[in-house]
Amino acid sequence: MSHWLPVLVHTPAHAALGPVLTYRSEHLLPAGTLVRVPLGNRETLGVVWDAATAEATGEFDPAKVRDIAGVLEGIPPLSRAWQQLLGFTAAYYQRSAGEVALAALPPQLRELNPEQMARRLKRKKVDAGAGGAVLAAPALTPEQATAIAQIDAHPGPYLLFGATGSGKTEVYLHCVHKLLAADPDAQALVMVPEINLTPQLEERFKARFAPLYGEQAVVSLHSGMTNPQRLKSWLSAHGGAARIVLGTRMAVFASLPKLRLIVVDEEHDPSYKSGEGARYSARDLAVYRGKLEGAKVILGSATPSLESWHHSRPAEEGGRYLRLHMPSRVGESSKLPLVRRVDMNHQPRRAIFSTPLIAAIKERVARGEQVMVFLNRRGYAPVLTCEDCGWKSECPHCSAFRVFHKIDRTLRCHHCGFTERVPRACPDCGNVDIAPFGRGTEQLEEHLAELLVDVRRHGSVTPENPDGEHVRIARIDADSTKLKGQLEEQLAAVHAGDVDVLVGTQMIAKGHDFRRITLVAAVNPDGALFSSDFRAPERLFSLLMQAAGRAGRDATLGAQSEVWLQTFQPEHGLYAALKKHDYPAFAAQQLKEREQANMPPFSAQALVRAEAKTQEAAQAFLNAARTFAQTEMAAWDGWAEALEQVFLYPAVPMAIQRVANIERAQMLIECPSRTTLQQFLTAWQSVLHATRSQPECKGLIRWAIDVDPLAI
Numbered sequence: 001m002s003h004w005l006p007v008l009v010h011t012p013a014h015a016a017l018g019p020v021l022t023y024r025s026e027h028l029l030p031a032g033t034l035v036r037v038p039l040g041n042r043e044t045l046g047v048v049w050d051a052a053t054a055e056a057t058g059e060f061d062p063a064k065v066r067d068i069a070g071v072l073e074g075i076p077p078l079s080r081a082w083q084q085l086l087g088f089t090a091a092y093y094q095r096s097a098g099e100v101a102l103a104a105l106p107p108q109l110r111e112l113n114p115e116q117m118a119r120r121l122k123r124k125k126v127d128a129g130a131g132g133a134v135l136a137a138p139a140l141t142p143e144q145a146t147a148i149a150q151i152d153a154h155p156g157p158y159l160l161f162g163a164t165g166s167g168k169t170e171v172y173l174h175c176v177h178k179l180l181a182a183d184p185d186a187q188a189l190v191m192v193p194e195i196n197l198t199p200q201l202e203e204r205f206k207a208r209f210a211p212l213y214g215e216q217a218v219v220s221l222h223s224g225m226t227n228p229q230r231l232k233s234w235l236s237a238h239g240g241a242a243r244i245v246l247g248t249r250m251a252v253f254a255s256l257p258k259l260r261l262i263v264v265d266e267e268h269d270p271s272y273k274s275g276e277g278a279r280y281s282a283r284d285l286a287v288y289r290g291k292l293e294g295a296k297v298i299l300g301s302a303t304p305s306l307e308s309w310h311h312s313r314p315a316e317e318g319g320r321y322l323r324l325h326m327p328s329r330v331g332e333s334s335k336l337p338l339v340r341r342v343d344m345n346h347q348p349r350r351a352i353f354s355t356p357l358i359a360a361i362k363e364r365v366a367r368g369e370q371v372m373v374f375l376n377r378r379g380y381a382p383v384l385t386c387e388d389c390g391w392k393s394e395c396p397h398c399s400a401f402r403v404f405h406k407i408d409r410t411l412r413c414h415h416c417g418f419t420e421r422v423p424r425a426c427p428d429c430g431n432v433d434i435a436p437f438g439r440g441t442e443q444l445e446e447h448l449a450e451l452l453v454d455v456r457r458h459g460s461v462t463p464e465n466p467d468g469e470h471v472r473i474a475r476i477d478a479d480s481t482k483l484k485g486q487l488e489e490q491l492a493a494v495h496a497g498d499v500d501v502l503v504g505t506q507m508i509a510k511g512h513d514f515r516r517i518t519l520v521a522a523v524n525p526d527g528a529l530f531s532s533d534f535r536a537p538e539r540l541f542s543l544l545m546q547a548a549g550r551a552g553r554d555a556t557l558g559a560q561s562e563v564w565l566q567t568f569q570p571e572h573g574l575y576a577a578l579k580k581h582d583y584p585a586f587a588a589q590q591l592k593e594r595e596q597a598n599m600p601p602f603s604a605q606a607l608v609r610a611e612a613k614t615q616e617a618a619q620a621f622l623n624a625a626r627t628f629a630q631t632e633m634a635a636w637d638g639w640a641e642a643l644e645q646v647f648l649y650p651a652v653p654m655a656i657q658r659v660a661n662i663e664r665a666q667m668l669i670e671c672p673s674r675t676t677l678q679q680f681l682t683a684w685q686s687v688l689h690a691t692r693s694q695p696e697c698k699g700l701i702r703w704a705i706d707v708d709p710l711a712i
């Protein structure tokens with residue numbers, strides 16, 4: 001007897017194929033089964049979907065239904081909870097379930113043929129026999145003990161609000177340990193925002209758990225892994241052999257049949273939000289998944305997102321998360337660093353480093369301590385200009401300047417990648433004096449080398465070497481770490497003390513446990529204060545707090561660590577709060593502003609972005625869909641009231657309007673109710689599809705909805 005099976009395949013988000021396809025099978029296969037199915041003239045991976053939870057399968061012609069090609073033998077079906085998670089993600093972020101579900105599976109499930117797959121499944125390494133010395137966990141600090149007691153006593157979710165170096169990771173380790181010991185099947189998922197933070201985390205977790213549960217108990221999942229590695233981790237999580245999965249945002253979709261605990265470290269980090277396909281927030285999905293599967297969820301941060309902070313207000317006031325506070329750093333004498341503001345209004349014009357900062361850097365280096373200098377802009381200078389005619393190094397394909405990279409004397413567009421040799425003279429007027437304007441990390445590195453030329457490395461002047469050694473400066477940014485292994489190498493050099501001054505972008509500000517850094521300087525942080533993006537201050541605050549968190553992690557160095565901020569706005573409230581390490585004060589002030597302006601978390605937002613050959617077409621598309629919503633849709637049955645709550649702003653060009661010769665526009669949608677916004681977007685999708693074919697939208701290339709956008 002044959003059965004009709006609803007199957008999800010990877011169809012483009014807006015494909016006309018419909019959300020779920022129907023196939024025929026000899027055997028009734030449970031929902032969640034991975035199958036191979038014919039699609040057009042190729043064969044593709046599909047997931048048998050639950051007919052009840054699947055979106056309407058639509059009508060199908062039984063005569064045209066094709067047989068499934070086969071089942072992926074040896075792989076148990078994906079759980080119902082997993083299917084629900086993926087179904088929810090697709091619906092909430094307005095994408096097709098097929099796209100979302102298939103993108104969440106390791107690529108090799110799709111790529112390997114049955115024989116290859118069978119071989120991979122057989123290759124089971126068993127080293128359950130633990131080995132190595134069990135690493136003793138340190139005795140908990142009173143703050144850690146209190147936090148853990150609260151986690152034991154309440155269902156959560158929890159917001160672990162802990163200062164940098166307060167021992168949050170130790171709390172995660174402890175909770176995972178307790179869970180695995182109590183339940184022989186239980187699994188934990190631990191997420192970090194960036195790939196380059198996974199190795200050190202993996203090391204810490206392996207050191208703690210491999211001796212107890214074997215090497216295979218801890219696996220990673222992130223996009224920096226090769227496809228075979230990813231498949232291996234995925235299979236081992238899906239099969240239950242992996243007890244702990246460490247990963248970046250994609251790991252939120254890992255199949256973990258016995259998931260009991262989810263940790264989202266640095267939960268405020270924008271990297272948890274996907275920038276393509278379904279633009280999901282792994283943090284928000286983690287909370288949803290926790291509820292779905294009855295797993296505890298811990299969100300940790302020293303500077304929580306304002307959303308999470310708001311959700312963790314007292315329950316009497318409507319809070320949904322339990323806030324756990326760990327204000328102190330571990331170790332008796334390891335105080336938080338002293339924050340100093342240098343008023344750049346009183347420094348020579350165009351000074352890169354203020355005089356007192358240079359003096360402070362010299363002093364630290366001479367004592368053998370390390371310094372971190374931080375500037376969120378790579379390259380040598382953000383623009384090259386001709387002072388005679390006003391020419392600027394614009395990118396011909398983007399509405400942006402090309403950045404001057406002195407190292408290889410190129411002008412590079414950081415948006416489309418267009419690269420050219422620096423011209424010898426101004427391309428417009430022939431003037432040979434074209435000069436860099438503004439500064440990036442390359443220039444800081446060069447300039448510091450000049451400023452520190454007289455300083456000698458600590459302890460390098462000896463009777464045999466009376467001249468001593470120059471200060472060692474290293475730069476870590478996207479340019480200096482392009483090749484595989486470069487970042488690890490550079491980080492190792494910093495840890496080994498081979499570097500005195502570390503210059504870099506936000507890459508170095510996050511997460512790393514640099515023990516010997518006692519001074520952190522932000523050279524030019526003001527930009528974000530006046531950004532049009534209402535989240536810019538929040539991001540700046542957390543970035544500076546993170547950067548500050550790199551200073552003074554080793555109490556035995558004894559020196560008072562410092563964070564220097566060079567600013568033209570020394571009185572700004574953000575810096576005042578930073579000086580006191582007072583995130584709650586900063587958050588309270590920001591939330592007040594947001595409440596007054598009706599911005600998230602006090603309202604829900606979505607953004608529609610359109611890309612087209614002309615700016616007019618991009619905007620025309622958005623505005624036509626908007627007009628339709630405001631007129632025709634408002635006349636649909638039962639919609640008038642809901643639409644009164646949905647505010648559609650007019651279309652505007654994006655901040656960087658043109659990238660690689662494609663014009664971009666966006667439209668913001670705001671609504672006090674998340675549910676209403678969801679209903680609106682779901683209904684409006686068909687309007688957007690239909691609008692596409694209107695004559696004034698000719699030249700439209702693509703459009704996408706971003707629910708809960710982070711950057712506006």
Ligand SMILES: Nc1ncnc2c1ncn2[C@@H]1O[C@H](COP(=O)(O)OP(=O)(O)OP(=O)(O)O)[C@@H](O)[C@H]1O
Nearest residue numbers: 138139140141164165166167168169170330511549
């Ligand atoms: N109870 C403890 N006793 C002794 N040392 C501890 C304890 N808890 C944590 N530590 C140590 O203190 C340091 C900071 O701890 P941890 O990395 O857990 O902090 P964190 O809050 O996660 O830091 P950050 O957010 O800044 O990365 C680590 O070197 C850790 O080994």
Ligand SMILES: [Zn+2]
Nearest residue numbers: 395398413416
């Ligand atoms: Zn460009």
